[in-house]
Amino acid sequence: MKAARAICFAVAVMIVGGPASAQTLAPGKMRDTVLAACNSCHPVTRFTDMRKTRAGWVLTMNSMIDKGAVIGDNEFDPLVDYLTEHFAPGKNSGK
Numbered sequence: 001m002k003a004a005r006a007i008c009f010a011v012a013v014m015i016v017g018g019p020a021s022a023q024t025l026a027p028g029k030m031r032d033t034v035l036a037a038c039n040s041c042h043p044v045t046r047f048t049d050m051r052k053t054r055a056g057w058v059l060t061m062n063s064m065i066d067k068g069a070v071i072g073d074n075e076f077d078p079l080v081d082y083l084t085e086h087f088a089p090g091k092n093s094g095k
């Protein structure tokens with residue numbers, strides 16, 4: 001029965017872990033917002049390996065809005081905060 005238990009474990013890990021794209025984002029209330037705003041045209045992995053300062057992320061956000069990203073007025077600052085906190089220069093991982 002060891003094999004069956006291993007399979008159950010694997011399935012449980014997949015369910016808890018969720019889709020690969022979501023795993024690359026730190027958990028928190030902003031994760032869903034980031035997925036909604038930034039995962040439609042390209043996967044979030046397009047930028048989760050990047051490291052930018054706040055000014056850099058503001059430029060990126062404005063550039064994405066130019067490309068057609070729909071970001072609510074009250075979502076812009078929280079998104080920049082999230083990106084700056086998790087994808088800052090010197091951070092090894094977005095988590």
Ligand code: HEC
Pocket residue numbers: 037038039040041042046047050060061063064067068069070079083
């Ligand atoms: C309306 C479509 C769209 C949405 C939504 C979108 N992007 Fe993009 N993004 C693009 C396109 C088009 C490119 C250029 C092609 C590429 O590099 O994949 C791009 C490229 C990028 C790049 C690489 C270029 C750079 O400036 O460094 C980053 C970083 C990026 N996007 C981040 C984001 C973030 C963060 C969000 C959420 C706020 C987001 N994108 C949402 C369309 C979009």
